[in-house]
Amino acid sequence: MRTRFATVSHWWNRQSRPVQWAYMVPVVLFLLALPVLNPPIITTEPYTDFPISLFNAAVFALIAIGLNVVIGQAGLLDLGYVGFFAIGAYTAALLSSPDSELGVRYPWLVIVPIAMVVTMISGVILGTPTLRLRGDYLAIVTLGFGEIVRLLADNVDPLRGNRGFQNIARPGGEFADGTPIFSQTDALGFYWLAVIIIVIVLLFMGNLERSRVGRAWIAVREDEDAAELSGVPTYRFKIWAFAIGAAVGGLSGTLFAAQVGYVNNQRFDVTTSILYLAAVVLGGQGNKVGVIVGAFIVSYIPDRFQFEPQYRFLVFGIALIVLMIFRPQGLLGMRQHLLTYGRQAYQKLFGARAAVAPSGLSASSRARGDLPEAVPDDHAGTSPRGGGE
Amino acid sequence: MPAAGRAPDAPGERVISTVLDPAVLTPLVVHTEAWINFDVGLLIDRFWANTINGLAYGSIYALVALGYTLVYGVLQLINFAHSEIFVIGVFGVYLTFLGLGFEPGALPNLPLAAIILDLLLAGVVAMVVAGLAAVGLERVAYRPLRRRNAPRLAFLITAIGASFAIQQVIRIVRGSNPEGTIRLLPPSPAFTVFGAPVTNLQIVIILASIAMFIVADQFVNRSRLGRGIRAVAQDPATATLMGVNRERVIMITFLVGGVLAGAAALFYLMTIPQGAVYNGGFLLGIKAFTAAVLGGIGNLRGALLGGLILGVAENYGQSLFGGDWRDVVAFVLLVLVLMFRPTGILGESLARSRA
Numbered sequence: 001m002r003t004r005f006a007t008v009s010h011w012w013n014r015q016s017r018p019v020q021w022a023y024m025v026p027v028v029l030f031l032l033a034l035p036v037l038n039p040p041i042i043t044t045e046p047y048t049d050f051p052i053s054l055f056n057a058a059v060f061a062l063i064a065i066g067l068n069v070v071i072g073q074a075g076l077l078d079l080g081y082v083g084f085f086a087i088g089a090y091t092a093a094l095l096s097s098p099d100s101e102l103g104v105r106y107p108w109l110v111i112v113p114i115a116m117v118v119t120m121i122s123g124v125i126l127g128t129p130t131l132r133l134r135g136d137y138l139a140i141v142t143l144g145f146g147e148i149v150r151l152l153a154d155n156v157d158p159l160r161g162n163r164g165f166q167n168i169a170r171p172g173g174e175f176a177d178g179t180p181i182f183s184q185t186d187a188l189g190f191y192w193l194a195v196i197i198i199v200i201v202l203l204f205m206g207n208l209e210r211s212r213v214g215r216a217w218i219a220v221r222e223d224e225d226a227a228e229l230s231g232v233p234t235y236r237f238k239i240w241a242f243a244i245g246a247a248v249g250g251l252s253g254t255l256f257a258a259q260v261g262y263v264n265n266q267r268f269d270v271t272t273s274i275l276y277l278a279a280v281v282l283g284g285q286g287n288k289v290g291v292i293v294g295a296f297i298v299s300y301i302p303d304r305f306q307f308e309p310q311y312r313f314l315v316f317g318i319a320l321i322v323l324m325i326f327r328p329q330g331l332l333g334m335r336q337h338l339l340t341y342g343r344q345a346y347q348k349l350f351g352a353r354a355a356v357a358p359s360g361l362s363a364s365s366r367a368r369g370d371l372p373e374a375v376p377d378d379h380a381g382t383s384p385r386g387g388g389e
Numbered sequence: 390m391p392a393a394g395r396a397p398d399a400p401g402e403r404v405i406s407t408v409l410d411p412a413v414l415t416p417l418v419v420h421t422e423a424w425i426n427f428d429v430g431l432l433i434d435r436f437w438a439n440t441i442n443g444l445a446y447g448s449i450y451a452l453v454a455l456g457y458t459l460v461y462g463v464l465q466l467i468n469f470a471h472s473e474i475f476v477i478g479v480f481g482v483y484l485t486f487l488g489l490g491f492e493p494g495a496l497p498n499l500p501l502a503a504i505i506l507d508l509l510l511a512g513v514v515a516m517v518v519a520g521l522a523a524v525g526l527e528r529v530a531y532r533p534l535r536r537r538n539a540p541r542l543a544f545l546i547t548a549i550g551a552s553f554a555i556q557q558v559i560r561i562v563r564g565s566n567p568e569g570t571i572r573l574l575p576p577s578p579a580f581t582v583f584g585a586p587v588t589n590l591q592i593v594i595i596l597a598s599i600a601m602f603i604v605a606d607q608f609v610n611r612s613r614l615g616r617g618i619r620a621v622a623q624d625p626a627t628a629t630l631m632g633v634n635r636e637r638v639i640m641i642t643f644l645v646g647g648v649l650a651g652a653a654a655l656f657y658l659m660t661i662p663q664g665a666v667y668n669g670g671f672l673l674g675i676k677a678f679t680a681a682v683l684g685g686i687g688n689l690r691g692a693l694l695g696g697l698i699l700g701v702a703e704n705y706g707q708s709l710f711g712g713d714w715r716d717v718v719a720f721v722l723l724v725l726v727l728m729f730r731p732t733g734i735l736g737e738s739l740a741r742s743r744a
Contacts, residue, residue, distance in 0.1 A: 143675060317552075
């Protein structure tokens with residue numbers, strides 16, 4: 001299985017940009033058409049409305065893309081990501097719901113940038129004290145952060161606890177027959193919006209990854225001490241990863257709040273954070289396509305096959321353990337390793353085979369000694385005792 | 390008493406707790422009147438009661454924190470699933486009481502010897518079950534990763550996955566509602582300290598916890614196996630070369646941590662009889678970890694000190710800010726400690742505590 005994925009991505013990486021686009025556009029168009037086609041085997045009906053299920057999967061994918069920046073790119077384990085999602089949703093609620101004490105009713109398009117800035121700032125505030133610490137402390141502090149956000153939603157009166165906010169603004173627009181494009185009952189318009197947002201975010205992330213920032217993240221992930229010694233301001237770039245990841249989380253929160261039209265304190269618990277983590281790890285940390293597939297698995301499969309929610313949590317918990325043992329790079333491994341001209345550089349330096357090799361983060365392939373020297377050791381920035389001998 | 394020294398920190402905590410949440414609250418700062426108290430009078434009124442309750446509850450934190458600290462000292466791993474080991478212990482106690490025929494809520498008129506025997510039995514069952522669960526967890530989840538020399542992130546993710554999976558198994562088996570059990574030792578005031586009652590239950594818990602701590606401390610610092618644990622914590626490679634069986638040391642570390650969590654489970658259920666629930670370990674686990682960091686992770690005495698301080702500080706926070714903010718105190722304290730003294734009060738390192 002692994003070789004097949006590797007072959008596909010190898011083939012993919014050899015294509016030029018325009019050719020890649022020529023393949024991507026029909027795929028995106030197909031995804032957009034999916035809820036209209038409502039294909040018999042893929043559809044989740046009659047159990048769950050198919051457009052709503054797809055919309056939820058798309059929001060999940062957006063969250064996974066954002067979390068991937070933090071976990072996959074920068075190698076920071078964030079277990080409180082649901083907190084950013086919640087902050088985005090609550091910002092939308094506070095700025096547009098008639099229940100809000102602020103008394104303003106901004107349109108959705110105005111809310112989105114505000115919410116992203118607010119979550120970005122909250123990411124910086126969470127990151128500033130904690131990102132100086134070792135990675136495992138970060139995990140538990142972010143866990144605490146997610147819980148604090150939930151407790152605030154419970155306890156702070158203006159956030160209305162369980163009563164929540166109703167009538168949150170949604171984007172305007174009507175179909176030709178006068179029905180609104182974006183409505184609570186028909187998620188079709190929201191699904192399209194989500195897919196388009198995902199494409200835009202992916203383009204942005206792709207450019208970011210190939211930029212100085214992206215290279216710095218990878219350097220931090222692979223070996224923080226070495227990166228610091230090489231002159232990478234690791235602390236600053238870790239905060240950037242946190243802020244950008246948080247902003248995407250906030251964006252998905254506003255999208256979600258707009259579709260549901262209602263926010264209360266009930267869906268921002270830590271187990272949700274773990275599901276996000278499962279999506280990222282399942283698909284392949286550091287691989288944008290991978291995390292989308294992972295999000296799709298975590299969100300869509302239970303809808304399609306009518307899992308009991310409790311088994312869903314159990315299955316994905318076990319999946320995390322099994323994956324870490326047998327396939328730590330995720331289903332579609334292939335972490336992006338280098339760099340501005342990554343593909344070309346690898347091909348020049350090591351020939352065609354090596355362009356595949358960087359996927360081999362697992363110890364087994366390193367043990368066989370089939371990796372080029374340039375692939376860094378993966379005891380990322382920890383004490384020499386980490387992981388153990 | 391460390392407790393007295395904590396009081397001046399309280400205003401600082403409040404500042405940070407408002408700093409932590411500006412994203413949600415920036416537009417709302419004007420509304421600060423109702424939803425958070427700042428009741429210094431209540432804090433002073435209930436100072437001694439809070440201190441005593443905090444010490445009793447804090448010793449439960451301390452016992453769980455020992456498990457985090459031992460594993461961290463040896464493997465540099467936050468064993469997130471330790472809280473679930475604790476919950477397994479809680480259900481061990483619960484099922485033992487059920488097996489002994491005690492209905493929830495009943496108050497049987499038993500002789501003291503019978504009560505002590507029943508509690509001891511429940512405690513032993515919990516310690517065995519939790520200890521075995523911890524060793525099993527290490528076998529199933531962490532050992533394969535060590536074999537493969539996996540990166541640290543993989544260990545953390547596995548720990549999260551294991552925690553999640555165990556939690557869900559318990560939920561599927563026992564349902565998601567808290568289950569009540571009997572109060573075998575109903576609390577009754579034994580004597581008062583500065584007007585605050587001290588119950589027999591609290592005395593038992595504090596004394597028993599300290600006894601367990603001393604046993605654990607002596608085990609690590611004096612016994613041959615304990616020397617092995619410290620050696621592996623200090624330098625695994627050299628320890629292995631010197632003939633220390635690293636795998637066995639790791640297994641024993643998990644076993645000791647699990648046994649202590651089992652004891653904590655008994656005291657927990659004696660304090661909160663309706664506390665047997667699948668996710669009951671989450672908050673307690675995160676607080677126990679906070680306690681371990683507070684005292685200096687990897688340091689056994691630090692875990693004890695951190696647990697007691699956290700238990701007391703949490704109670705002060707509850708009086709000061711109101712009951713809803715009790716759990717926030719622990720998280721804020723964690724962030725504060727990590728910001729200003731990440732090595733904790735007593736400093737890190739299991740390896741450096743010498744016999």
